[in-house]
Amino acid sequence: MSDALVNSLNSIVAATTPLVIASIGETITERAGVINLSLNGSILLAAMAGFAAAQTSNSVIIGIGVAAMIGAAVALIIAFAAIELRRDQVAIGFVLTILTADLATFLGKPYVNIPGPRIPNMPIPLLSDIPVVGRIFFDHDLMVYFSFALVLMSWYWMFHTRYGLALRAVGENPQAAFARGTKVNYQRYIYTIIGGALVGVAGAAYSLSVKAGWFANAPMDGDGWIALAIVIFGGWHPFRVILGAYLFAALRRIVADLQSTVDFPLVLLNTLPWILMILTLMMVSSGTLERLTRLLPARLQRQFRNVLRSDPPAAIGTRFDKN
Amino acid sequence: QDDEEFIFGMVLVGPRDDRGWSQAHYEGGLYVEERIPGARMLYFESLNPSDTPETTLMDVVSLFVDEGAQVIFTTSDAFEEDTNAVAREFPDVVFINVSGDDVLVGTAPPNLGNVMAQIEIPRLIAGCAAALTTQTGKIGYLGPLINAETRRVSSSAYLGARYCYENYAGGNAEDLEFKVVWIGFWFPIPGVTLDATEQSNAFFDDGFDVVMSGIDTAEMVIVAGQRQQEGENVYAIPYNSLEGCNQAPEACLGVPYYNWGVAYKSIIEEVQAGTWESRWDWVAPDYEDMNNLETSITGFALGEGLSEENAALLQEFIDELVAYQMENQDSFFLWQGPLNLQDGTILAEEGETVSLEDIWYLPQLLEGMQGDSE
Amino acid sequence: MQLKNIHKRFGQVHANNNISVTFHPGRVIGILGENGAGKSTLMKIIAGYQPADSGEIWLDGRPVNYHDPRDAISHGIGMLQQDPLDIGAFSVLENFVYGQSGGILLNRKTSRQQLIALCQQFNFELDPDTPVSQLSIAQRQQLEIIRLLGLGVKVLILDEPTTGISAAQKEQLFNTLKRLAKEQNMTILLVSHKLEDVLALCDEVIVLRAGQLVGDMQMPTTKAALVELMFGAQIQPVKRESRLQPNTPIVLDMQQVHLHDGRLDIPQINFSLRAGEVIGLAGLDGSGQALFMRACAGLIKPHAGRVFVKGQDLTGQSYHQFNRSGVIFAASGRLEEGLIADMTLTEHIALMYEQNTWINWRRAHQFTQRQIERFNVRGKPDDPIQALSGGNQQRVLMGLLPENATALILEQPTRGLDVDSARWIWDQLLTKNSAIIYSSADLDEIMTYSDRIIVFYAGRMKVIDDPHQVTVSDLGHYIGGDFS
Amino acid sequence: MRERLIRLGFTSGALILALGVTALLISMFDHSPIDVLETAWDGAFKDGRRFSAVVNFWIPLTLASIGLVVTFTAGLWNIGIEGQMIIGAVCASWAGLYFEAPSVILIPTCILLGAIGGMLWGMLAGLLKLRFGVHEIFGGVALNFIAANIAIYFISGPWQPPEGGSAQSTPPFQAAATLPRISDDLQFNLLFLLITIGAIIAIGLLLMFTRWGLTLRAVGKNAQSALLLGVRTERVTLSAFMVCGALGGIAGAHRVLQAYSSLRPSPAGGIGFLALLVVLLISFRAWWVPFIAFALAAIIAGSTRVKTLLQLDQSLAGVLQGLIVLTILIFNGLADRLTRKDHHE
Numbered sequence A: 001m002s003d004a005l006v007n008s009l010n011s012i013v014a015a016t017t018p019l020v021i022a023s024i025g026e027t028i029t030e031r032a033g034v035i036n037l038s039l040n041g042s043i044l045l046a047a048m049a050g051f052a053a054a055q056t057s058n059s060v061i062i063g064i065g066v067a068a069m070i071g072a073a074v075a076l077i078i079a080f081a082a083i084e085l086r087r088d089q090v091a092i093g094f095v096l097t098i099l100t101a102d103l104a105t106f107l108g109k110p111y112v113n114i115p116g117p118r119i120p121n122m123p124i125p126l127l128s129d130i131p132v133v134g135r136i137f138f139d140h141d142l143m144v145y146f147s148f149a150l151v152l153m154s155w156y157w158m159f160h161t162r163y164g165l166a167l168r169a170v171g172e173n174p175q176a177a178f179a180r181g182t183k184v185n186y187q188r189y190i191y192t193i194i195g196g197a198l199v200g201v202a203g204a205a206y207s208l209s210v211k212a213g214w215f216a217n218a219p220m221d222g223d224g225w226i227a228l229a230i231v232i233f234g235g236w237h238p239f240r241v242i243l244g245a246y247l248f249a250a251l252r253r254i255v256a257d258l259q260s261t262v263d264f265p266l267v268l269l270n271t272l273p274w275i276l277m278i279l280t281l282m283m284v285s286s287g288t289l290e291r292l293t294r295l296l297p298a299r300l301q302r303q304f305r306n307v308l309r310s311d312p313p314a315a316i317g318t319r320f321d322k323n
Numbered sequence B: 001q002d003d004e005e006f007i008f009g010m011v012l013v014g015p016r017d018d019r020g021w022s023q024a025h026y027e028g029g030l031y032v033e034e035r036i037p038g039a040r041m042l043y044f045e046s047l048n049p050s051d052t053p054e055t056t057l058m059d060v061v062s063l064f065v066d067e068g069a070q071v072i073f074t075t076s077d078a079f080e081e082d083t084n085a086v087a088r089e090f091p092d093v094v095f096i097n098v099s100g101d102d103v104l105v106g107t108a109p110p111n112l113g114n115v116m117a118q119i120e121i122p123r124l125i126a127g128c129a130a131a132l133t134t135q136t137g138k139i140g141y142l143g144p145l146i147n148a149e150t151r152r153v154s155s156s157a158y159l160g161a162r163y164c165y166e167n168y169a170g171g172n173a174e175d176l177e178f179k180v181v182w183i184g185f186w187f188p189i190p191g192v193t194l195d196a197t198e199q200s201n202a203f204f205d206d207g208f209d210v211v212m213s214g215i216d217t218a219e220m221v222i223v224a225g226q227r228q229q230e231g232e233n234v235y236a237i238p239y240n241s242l243e244g245c246n247q248a249p250e251a252c253l254g255v256p257y258y259n260w261g262v263a264y265k266s267i268i269e270e271v272q273a274g275t276w277e278s279r280w281d282w283v284a285p286d287y288e289d290m291n292n293l294e295t296s297i298t299g300f301a302l303g304e305g306l307s308e309e310n311a312a313l314l315q316e317f318i319d320e321l322v323a324y325q326m327e328n329q330d331s332f333f334l335w336q337g338p339l340n341l342q343d344g345t346i347l348a349e350e351g352e353t354v355s356l357e358d359i360w361y362l363p364q365l366l367e368g369m370q371g372d373s374e
Numbered sequence C: 001m002q003l004k005n006i007h008k009r010f011g012q013v014h015a016n017n018n019i020s021v022t023f024h025p026g027r028v029i030g031i032l033g034e035n036g037a038g039k040s041t042l043m044k045i046i047a048g049y050q051p052a053d054s055g056e057i058w059l060d061g062r063p064v065n066y067h068d069p070r071d072a073i074s075h076g077i078g079m080l081q082q083d084p085l086d087i088g089a090f091s092v093l094e095n096f097v098y099g100q101s102g103g104i105l106l107n108r109k110t111s112r113q114q115l116i117a118l119c120q121q122f123n124f125e126l127d128p129d130t131p132v133s134q135l136s137i138a139q140r141q142q143l144e145i146i147r148l149l150g151l152g153v154k155v156l157i158l159d160e161p162t163t164g165i166s167a168a169q170k171e172q173l174f175n176t177l178k179r180l181a182k183e184q185n186m187t188i189l190l191v192s193h194k195l196e197d198v199l200a201l202c203d204e205v206i207v208l209r210a211g212q213l214v215g216d217m218q219m220p221t222t223k224a225a226l227v228e229l230m231f232g233a234q235i236q237p238v239k240r241e242s243r244l245q246p247n248t249p250i251v252l253d254m255q256q257v258h259l260h261d262g263r264l265d266i267p268q269i270n271f272s273l274r275a276g277e278v279i280g281l282a283g284l285d286g287s288g289q290a291l292f293m294r295a296c297a298g299l300i301k302p303h304a305g306r307v308f309v310k311g312q313d314l315t316g317q318s319y320h321q322f323n324r325s326g327v328i329f330a331a332s333g334r335l336e337e338g339l340i341a342d343m344t345l346t347e348h349i350a351l352m353y354e355q356n357t358w359i360n361w362r363r364a365h366q367f368t369q370r371q372i373e374r375f376n377v378r379g380k381p382d383d384p385i386q387a388l389s390g391g392n393q394q395r396v397l398m399g400l401l402p403e404n405a406t407a408l409i410l411e412q413p414t415r416g417l418d419v420d421s422a423r424w425i426w427d428q429l430l431t432k433n434s435a436i437i438y439s440s441a442d443l444d445e446i447m448t449y450s451d452r453i454i455v456f457y458a459g460r461m462k463v464i465d466d467p468h469q470v471t472v473s474d475l476g477h478y479i480g481g482d483f484s
Numbered sequence D: 001m002r003e004r005l006i007r008l009g010f011t012s013g014a015l016i017l018a019l020g021v022t023a024l025l026i027s028m029f030d031h032s033p034i035d036v037l038e039t040a041w042d043g044a045f046k047d048g049r050r051f052s053a054v055v056n057f058w059i060p061l062t063l064a065s066i067g068l069v070v071t072f073t074a075g076l077w078n079i080g081i082e083g084q085m086i087i088g089a090v091c092a093s094w095a096g097l098y099f100e101a102p103s104v105i106l107i108p109t110c111i112l113l114g115a116i117g118g119m120l121w122g123m124l125a126g127l128l129k130l131r132f133g134v135h136e137i138f139g140g141v142a143l144n145f146i147a148a149n150i151a152i153y154f155i156s157g158p159w160q161p162p163e164g165g166s167a168q169s170t171p172p173f174q175a176a177a178t179l180p181r182i183s184d185d186l187q188f189n190l191l192f193l194l195i196t197i198g199a200i201i202a203i204g205l206l207l208m209f210t211r212w213g214l215t216l217r218a219v220g221k222n223a224q225s226a227l228l229l230g231v232r233t234e235r236v237t238l239s240a241f242m243v244c245g246a247l248g249g250i251a252g253a254h255r256v257l258q259a260y261s262s263l264r265p266s267p268a269g270g271i272g273f274l275a276l277l278v279v280l281l282i283s284f285r286a287w288w289v290p291f292i293a294f295a296l297a298a299i300i301a302g303s304t305r306v307k308t309l310l311q312l313d314q315s316l317a318g319v320l321q322g323l324i325v326l327t328i329l330i331f332n333g334l335a336d337r338l339t340r341k342d343h344h345e
């Protein structure tokens, strides 16, 4: 593989990290049956606050912590409004996505375009020496490794622990979960907050690493929506989510590279990521994947279906009241 | 004390602290406030469809006029058309549109003037600094959108780079790769333009080791700084503001900057004296000392990233340039034939120089540059 | 187990009124009562799904106090809901494990062994890795039983477990229940409307009426005696005479139709419906009736083949086209599919009958009033549908059916109604003279009202041209897939 | 009665909280909230010119909001309204630039083309939902960005000014496309004012008294039941998108004709998103739209002056608007909870 290609893949992995963290956070939240539609705005506010905190304290740890708290707080508002006050989650999420974006702009004013601390690069000693793979995956900062660990951990938690059973059950059939002794609304609070905190960390991953700093035109604006779409594309499964995120980022990179090679109006090329988003959602929702599955030998079909399952958690967006 | 006060308005397309274009104008306003007694600036930052889509130039100008502004600077070609319209609405106020050419074209009302700095000169120097530093022979240029101004500015950088690569760095001009990528607007707008950070990374990934900026913001400096910390040998050259290097000084080779205060001060003094007349002004730097903030509208500030030996070579180039400009006011250094446009049409024959007006309206990039011309 | 003075109110409704009763171990106890008598409420209280307003539950001579189903299970009381409360997206094994206590990590190996052992003990065939959503109702019940046994319950409550399973499966379930009572000395509480089931299985019966315990009877006894205890009077089942004349025109015709959705495939349907004919569809949930009925109404497009309504080719047309040709579909979902919970009766009528641009609300209101009187709905024109009781909602749904429909496709038209209301609904339906295709989980109902019967099993269809030639138990076997 | 008082109390509480938080934010930036309020008030109502600015926000905001009442009634989250406005603006701009006709024909043509463009763009979101199962929120977000890029494409491409573009604007529209103003003081256009008022009344009446309105509500509450009750749900859904898109398109036409007299990048200017807030705030009741829209329009108009004179960023207006909607939604929930408890006791 050429150096340029390996370098590009390395950059893609780095650049996609916040998207991965945010999508996994949202996956966890939605698995518990709650939709946090505020992603786009929460990421901005968390990115700004995380950078501001890191800049003021000169500590990226504090920055990340503050960002996580912001994300968690926004998520808490959604959980509270949905569970205690029976508000429509989508409506609250939408208002918050607008409000937090404006708050980020307003409060972030003093922090625009000033230098600040960044998460340092830390190649993993032995792994980064592996040819090609080492450079692509193990020559990054801690946030990137955290995203790998997060994917693995969330997958293990969801599918191999007792708590994971409860998490998924709450999003699939809260009545049944209640009958098995799971405190449904408590679980929903917990996972919404955890998911929100991760969304916040994703914000910090932007402002402290990938798009370091805070800017007047926040460069991560729009990615929150893409993260929400990736969760759907990823069928609420951590592995497929990370795959979806990388695919999307790779395609976005290709589009950018196309500019110098194809003769096509630049601004229209810029629409490609969005067209891509629509196409992937079309593919998932209109059963194209299911049709592809049917071409496989019967034995493989079931396993494949489990891997490719794209049904949302059955109770997503609903309320749970006892009895 | 009211009659002592002189209020002028400043309309900025980006934030006043963008480390780039808008900050340079804002600082120009402060410069005037400092040096002209009683001068007070009103300003409106980030007037652009992304940040303040609900606000029009007319809204802002009418608020300024309400407050008593007598001169209003609209500091982007983005305001060119609107300034013309607004100037007709308020004939008693002087309007200065930066980088426009209404006066040159003859469409301007008498209370509208144009001003622009000859940034092409520092651009030539910046191109040279890039060529002296590059190891891979690949220089990336992150451009905004495609128009005559951005073409002539990026082409100047290319000419400087090509010349120094051959004459000072000992390379072969044929081997120099100079690639322009347009992001789509003066600064990145998420979802609409290319992302400057990602694009800078893409350049470095592809083996470009110096990335120059033609846009209003300085992401490439941050990226180069990050990569230097990771042990890569890469550099950036921002644009516009003296503070452009601040985000990562060690990765910055220098910055071609504006010092608008010089021009603004003289315009306001003329208006105060009643001698101002509508004109199109393309202001040259002070060749005696380009970095003299009292006299020169534009200059090139050296960055920490430039090695001492390259700095010495660069000084030789600058001397050569200054010597030429002292002799010739009707063209720029290195804008001499043989020069071809990108599609091969001849811009200047051997021995010809390209006139200032032809440079101003440059229709394509130059032959040898990679990237779209329109 | 002893219940002492259990009370439960829902607003005006006194669902359980001072119920005191003792259940002994080693016995199967039937709980009988008409719709809304309070059976399910009582069972949910016992199993911890709902708290009682007052009263006590005693176990082994001591009063106990629990707040949720999990608590109840730890006291040895488990309940099997009619639609088993399981998680469709989980595998059988995960469903089995979920709810058991243990460490954070799942020990799949031991749990798998435990599951397999229990399956073997009761002759159940459950593959641990199949998603529960792919199991039949009977298998899901089996899984729930095994799960509850795995948790060590001593009192097992079953709420109407026999709707939706075949005769053979029912037999297997009953054998299991008997064994549990006799061999493991458990208490089994069985809620059912089906007197035969109760007669076949139970050692003892209690009867609820309007929230009160009105009777208690030891087995063996007769069906007539039970009916009298339940309704106070005996209800004669009606045998209906076939109205079908030879040579009546065909109103709906399916030729070589191939239906398919996700899991189920009905390869070839050749079927015609004659004017005025009543066809009953029997079969377990998910055997193909729903697919078939929706295809008849144009709600599902066939993969191949043609569908004709009154001789007109409507293949692939929308429901709207079928509607215009007089084919009307009513689903069993009622509030999910059929009625709109927070719209008023008048608005429903207007939707159905006011086709002009501007709605004449006065006319709609008057018409609603007439329908309310005709269909004996307890409600006012401006009540939202959700304010009506289930039975009244069903009446509204039937009242919305047009008089002159060519064919009515009715999914479980009497679901959740007691015998009396069901009969009344059928009287109304039969006076319309439309051809009817209907499904029902109640084989008696199928036998009573059908001119022809179609039995579905896993996408296969068996047509019975003369219902008089078969018995309910034959049907039960067909439903189980035994078509010979 | 008591319930009404509780609701009134909670709504005022929400407003006070939203204003309080905003005041706090203002103080954090070393400004006096009273100063800001005064400056903003003057910015909205000081004279005819300022008031006209309010009206000129109110017109597109109200048009978009009233359109959204239609889609929300049908249970649709038409987040794509912003894009529908943009496409409406682009279509109107074509006529403004190239369709040569006298004012009386040209201006209605611009409006009509705006309506058609918005309608088609709305229909696209509807088709994506109905045919391909793409939820309208995601379809809408993507279509918004695509529409924004289409506008920029025309500005920097086919419609750029002859002397080469700055990617900022097309050339000015023909003189005939200049919207007549009521007077030098009242700088807004009578035709658009009438269209807006007409749209409120028409949509209000249609929703209440026509079969279309009834079917919209039925589909919004339960599409499957509506289908079985004889409603052609797909048509109704599509019609909702189209009506909303058309109204959004007219709003977009107003933006380019009134505010710029040329096509600009993102001509919708976030007004579509603001309209979504308006409609969430009033829980989809059409008659309230003009009043809430007026209040929010005044906030925007005031914020420009605040920024110019006090250098407080305009996002402050967005913060205030978002806070108001959020607190009102939440306090409504609290009030619901309180009154619900009352019933049980």
Ligand SMILES: Nc1ncnc2c1ncn2[C@@H]1O[C@H](COP(=O)(O)OP(=O)(O)OP(=O)(O)O)[C@@H](O)[C@H]1O
Pocket: A323, C010, C011, C013, C014, C015, C033, C034, C035, C036, C037, C038, C039, C040, C041, C042, C416
């Ligand atoms: N959650 C509830 N809220 C209000 N009323 C309820 C609730 N649950 C049950 N009821 C009412 O309590 C009464 C008893 O209901 P229950 O479900 O126990 O009857 P049932 O005997 O099981 O009837 P069926 O044979 O129809 O299942 C009915 O009138 C019912 O409507």
Ligand SMILES: Nc1ncnc2c1ncn2[C@@H]1O[C@H](COP(=O)(O)OP(=O)(O)OP(=O)(O)O)[C@@H](O)[C@H]1O
Pocket: C013, C035, C036, C386, C387, C388, C389, C390, C391, C392, C418
């Ligand atoms: N889950 C519930 N929540 C609130 N109210 C309910 C609920 N279920 C029933 N009701 C109310 O309780 C009353 C009795 O309803 P229910 O369905 O129990 O009647 P029913 O006795 O079953 O009558 P029918 O034989 O007509 O079905 C109705 O007024 C209904 O609105």
Ligand SMILES: [Mg+2]
Pocket: C039, C040, C041
């Ligand atoms: Mg029951």
Ligand SMILES: [Mg+2]
Pocket: C035, C036, C389, C390, C391, C416
């Ligand atoms: Mg009932």
